[in-house]
Amino acid sequence: MAGKKAHLSIDGIAESIELPVYPGTTGPDVIDVRSLTSHDVFTFDPGFMSTASCESKITYIDGDKGILLYRGYPIEQLADESDYLECCYLLLNGELPDAKQKAEFVKAIRYHTMVHEQIHHFFNGFPRAAHPMAIMVGVVGALSAFYHDALMIDKEDHRKTAALRLIAKMPTIAAMCYKYSIGQPFMYPRNDLDFSANFLYMMFGTPCENYVPSPVLTDAMDKIFLLHADHEQNASTSTVRLAGSTGANPYACISSGITALWGPAHGGANEAVLKMLMEIGDESNIDKFIKRAKDKDDPFRLMGFGHRVYKNFDPRAKVMRVTCQKVLADLGKENDPLLRIAMKLEKIALEDQYFIDRNLYPNVDFYSGIILKAIGIPVNMFTVIFATGRTPGWVAHWHEMIGNPFKIARPRQLYTGPAMRNYPVRK
16 A cells, blocks of 8 residues: 655654655545654644544545545535435445435435434433533433444444434434423424425424425425535544544444534534624624624634635535525525625625635535524524534444454643652651
């Protein structure tokens, strides 16, 4: 696999250290530094910004060019031609399914959408005012207690069963978190509905009325799930791999990923967008806040603009922008005050040279937040939606790692505390 070699010279070591260089399918080469420990040195890389923690065949990002690939397929093509469950199959299996394979996969997902009835009682241990993410972390982590028949992670059929269960049950659990918080009865999943329509039904249906989700909203929900399905070695995915390296069961691993996603710097971006819009409050205040955003001494930042990874336009945002326009038109909410603020901010960001020069384009979180708000999903559920969509990516990375030789993760540190010292003698 290694072709080129890198040579590292260190003061005090007579000979340079030879390190293998590995090429990927695409993207930059990586230097294998594993042998450095035998020379009593190791790399220092806070945040792992220059460290490849694993080898993966699932997702590739080129942030400079605005490219996101699922198993080699551009996200824009998948959003136009595919659907969420087909992308779930792709992420898990490496190839798109044929018609028979997709039908079998969809049938398997539908078979697993219900949760154990005892889980309904599990919710009663949480206060009604609990954050939905707190509930989701607990419930998903507890699934291993209910589905312990397929927890032998060294067996591929057990891993695949766990994968199907997690993808299928996550929207059911997400909807249950919402229903519990507003005091409404849980809605059982319906196998006559597709994945995203079923989720909206469980969210907004009641036993009193026959809720029929709009095709436009169903398509928007499916696109949100699809665009969030995976995003390479982000914080939550890396957490899932880290937990998985210990041999922990898949439900515990995915629960750890949900916990990492809960952090506002990771999964809370679309929630932050809505809070920013509420802070602006009125269209008449936009110019004042734009001025503040341009002031380097002002802590205010426009949320939902620019991206840590994408130094160009976020490819997912292009899809979400079109979807957002369709949703607002379908719901007749073009004149919603907060949404009008959002649309004016978008126009400024796309035309103002300050934002153009800094590549501060609207990202996927900007549009997904607006869509979820328009659909009627409360802000505290936004990250739960994110977690639901990201589940196949987490599961695919966990499955990929467990299915290959792996070691328990054990990062090193640069220790700067006191050197060894003796305990003081006291009289």
